[in-house]
Amino acid sequence: MNNVEKALKRKLNDDSEMAYPDFDEMWNRMEQTGHTAPTLTDTSDSFTPHRHRNWRKIAIAASLSALLVAVPVYAAIHYNWGDLLHGRSGIQTALNQGLGQQLEQSVTRDGVKLTLHTAIVDENRTVILYSLEVGKRADNEFWNVKGVSLKSAAGESSAGEYNFQQWDPKNQRHNGYFESDWTPQQETENVRLTVDHMELTSVQELELPLDITSPRMQTFKLDRNGLQDMKVQVFQQGKDKLMLSSAITFDSSIPKRWDNPQIVAYKGGEPVMSRPGGAFGKPGDNGEYTAQQYFSKADIPEGQTAFKLQYAQTEKSIHEPINFDLQLSKKKMESGTMKSVLNTPLENGNPNFMLEQMIVTPTQIRVTIRSEEKFAMLPYQKYFLSVNGTTLAGSRWSSSDQEHDLNTIRFERPSNLVITKDTPITFTGKYKVTTHSDDKTPQRLTDISEQKQTLTTQIGGYPVNWTYYKQGSDLFVETESEDAHFGGINQTHIGLGKERIIGKPITANFAGDGNNKAVDVYKNFKGKEASIYMFYYTTDDPEAETSVPLQPLTSNSEASK
Amino acid sequence: MESNRELFDLYQRDVYRTCYYMVHNASDAEDLTQEVFITLFRSNREQIEQLKAWIMKITVNHCLNYLKRRKSLHLKVSANPYLFSGAEGKSVDRLVEERESAEEWAVYMNRLPAKIRAVLTLRYMHDFTLAEISKLLEIPLGTVKSRTHKGLKLLEQILRDAGVQIPEMEGENYEQRRKGIEAQVK
Numbered sequence: 001m002n003n004v005e006k007a008l009k010r011k012l013n014d015d016s017e018m019a020y021p022d023f024d025e026m027w028n029r030m031e032q033t034g035h036t037a038p039t040l041t042d043t044s045d046s047f048t049p050h051r052h053r054n055w056r057k058i059a060i061a062a063s064l065s066a067l068l069v070a071v072p073v074y075a076a077i078h079y080n081w082g083d084l085l086h087g088r089s090g091i092q093t094a095l096n097q098g099l100g101q102q103l104e105q106s107v108t109r110d111g112v113k114l115t116l117h118t119a120i121v122d123e124n125r126t127v128i129l130y131s132l133e134v135g136k137r138a139d140n141e142f143w144n145v146k147g148v149s150l151k152s153a154a155g156e157s158s159a160g161e162y163n164f165q166q167w168d169p170k171n172q173r174h175n176g177y178f179e180s181d182w183t184p185q186q187e188t189e190n191v192r193l194t195v196d197h198m199e200l201t202s203v204q205e206l207e208l209p210l211d212i213t214s215p216r217m218q219t220f221k222l223d224r225n226g227l228q229d230m231k232v233q234v235f236q237q238g239k240d241k242l243m244l245s246s247a248i249t250f251d252s253s254i255p256k257r258w259d260n261p262q263i264v265a266y267k268g269g270e271p272v273m274s275r276p277g278g279a280f281g282k283p284g285d286n287g288e289y290t291a292q293q294y295f296s297k298a299d300i301p302e303g304q305t306a307f308k309l310q311y312a313q314t315e316k317s318i319h320e321p322i323n324f325d326l327q328l329s330k331k332k333m334e335s336g337t338m339k340s341v342l343n344t345p346l347e348n349g350n351p352n353f354m355l356e357q358m359i360v361t362p363t364q365i366r367v368t369i370r371s372e373e374k375f376a377m378l379p380y381q382k383y384f385l386s387v388n389g390t391t392l393a394g395s396r397w398s399s400s401d402q403e404h405d406l407n408t409i410r411f412e413r414p415s416n417l418v419i420t421k422d423t424p425i426t427f428t429g430k431y432k433v434t435t436h437s438d439d440k441t442p443q444r445l446t447d448i449s450e451q452k453q454t455l456t457t458q459i460g461g462y463p464v465n466w467t468y469y470k471q472g473s474d475l476f477v478e479t480e481s482e483d484a485h486f487g488g489i490n491q492t493h494i495g496l497g498k499e500r501i502i503g504k505p506i507t508a509n510f511a512g513d514g515n516n517k518a519v520d521v522y523k524n525f526k527g528k529e530a531s532i533y534m535f536y537y538t539t540d541d542p543e544a545e546t547s548v549p550l551q552p553l554t555s556n557s558e559a560s561k
Numbered sequence: 562m563e564s565n566r567e568l569f570d571l572y573q574r575d576v577y578r579t580c581y582y583m584v585h586n587a588s589d590a591e592d593l594t595q596e597v598f599i600t601l602f603r604s605n606r607e608q609i610e611q612l613k614a615w616i617m618k619i620t621v622n623h624c625l626n627y628l629k630r631r632k633s634l635h636l637k638v639s640a641n642p643y644l645f646s647g648a649e650g651k652s653v654d655r656l657v658e659e660r661e662s663a664e665e666w667a668v669y670m671n672r673l674p675a676k677i678r679a680v681l682t683l684r685y686m687h688d689f690t691l692a693e694i695s696k697l698l699e700i701p702l703g704t705v706k707s708r709t710h711k712g713l714k715l716l717e718q719i720l721r722d723a724g725v726q727i728p729e730m731e732g733e734n735y736e737q738r739r740k741g742i743e744a745q746v747k
Contacts (some may be wrong), residue, residue, distance in 0.1 A: 003694075004713050004716055004717045004720070005713060007720075008681065008716065009685040009686075011666040012578070012582060012666070012681075012682065012685050012686040013686060015574070018574075018577075018578055018581070020574060020577060021587070021590075021591040021594070023569070023570075023573045023577075026573075026591070026594065026595055026598075027566070027569060029595065030598065030599060030602075032735065034570075035598075035599045035602055035603075036565050036566070036602055037565075078709060079672070138656075138674075153603075153604060154618075154619065154622070155597075155600045155619045155622050155623055155626075212661075227588065373637045437689075444600065
């Protein structure tokens, strides 16, 4: 045993240095909430709502995760988002086949009634459909359930929990679903579904007198709900797009009562859809909430467009956790479920990405891809499954926190699609993106000034324009290519070794988004000249594709079930 | 079988200390401890043979789940390390000469990946064997070994970077002492 082990062992067991909490008080808390009663093979009693709960809120860092969730749920007022199960058609398929498990359990808190209706449980996921009846509400008000989790008796809960809901004007209630990657280990399992709290939010808007023709940084005072001010800078993206890069500073001493801030544009009073590719919630240097949003220039003509900052404001929370004890079963699904081990490379002769497994259930088909390296980017942007002539489009899901080398492609299963072991299935990847990190030639930026200057270089055979200029004390470097096959430069740095300064990208630079313009800023840049390098660039080949037959089974794959 | 209160009195410190080194935050560790005991009280433990192993399994799972949830924000950050340059390493500069308290060791532990932290905690706080840890965390024995090995190496590096003198300790061979304890128990 070496010294590190000894030191570690001594430290971890040294009671004298440990500041223990007041365990008696903890016991009292648990006793008051009825958790210490001798138990129990029957858990149904914990169902009864305890009236005088002195709940110290169990700290679940849900608020943190909310930061990066940029799903504009609130846009539901303005746009028609289609049916609740849009994008989850496999759930509808299962419901149509009567494969759902009826739950019909309700709990009412402060006049808000939460009802779990149906569970759909299979080898891939668990989905629970619910509704919220909330009584009277204003048009800009929305109730939501927060911190929903599933926990099995052994204390295991799931990764990838997600809930989505929308207002159902016909029935005057919110309909929603909760989706989790958790599935029962055995055919049937007892689980507890916990809703940490329920929250009422309202959509708020503030006028933003934004000048989209100005390239300068524009600052707006907000002074509401702890939001202090907002800085917005407008960048040209190619010929017909604009990027709005924004940063909101907020007063962290005031409890956060806002969420999902974003810029919305109104043309003639009608909301304008922003272009896809926006990114929200990345913390800035000083903890700001930053966002990048894209608009088509044609959609927001100067003088006819009004800009507003829209955000959700928390009006009220019901902080009394709700527990439902459920017995979930995947039995009904079993006859339609198949698992096959694939072990086939995604691309012929390339062992870096291996198709690992296919799981077919009545609601979904999942194909997993394991990469040689962790956090590796899948080489293709779009994935399809051809099942006996029917083509399904897949969506990419990055792996759970546990397995950074695993990617899953999910295909929702439409109705009337029969799949047996003999059904021909082909997996196809399209739109290849390749990363190149071998070009370490610097570009020389000379005579750096407020004046925009452009130099054109060849990178990987593509012409790339480097435009650089100073605004105040900051140096901006924009890179862009007219050739759409150039995917963009991810990030730049000036100088090498210890002296190097790393540029801060203000564009989101997603790979494979058909946008190769990137902007880096160097704050407080001093000097007239610089040698600038890139970390890597990508090239896009929208036409490239790879096809892998998954069924009927070939010699190097085998069925496990 | 112990009553709930006996169970609580017997294991409160072990559970709390594990949570503390796993999440490095006193108030979260307290909440997690309470969660763990609520889970324990709710479970039927008549059939449980290895009580401590079972309790530690639930404790470590709770902590890992909690960290997983907390990490979802950081996941995108770590997937795009270039975007978040500059900040790393600064906390090391601030560390002072005397580095003896539990607080500081919790900081060092927290630089290790959570899964490695779990293995080291079970091994060196609770004296579980590699085989026991393998069963408890439901991971292969080889993985336990490699995580222990990697964890110790990383920790050594972390301590060295922080300028901590790794105390020279005389004598006792851990494996032997461990066997001695087992022999006494039997």
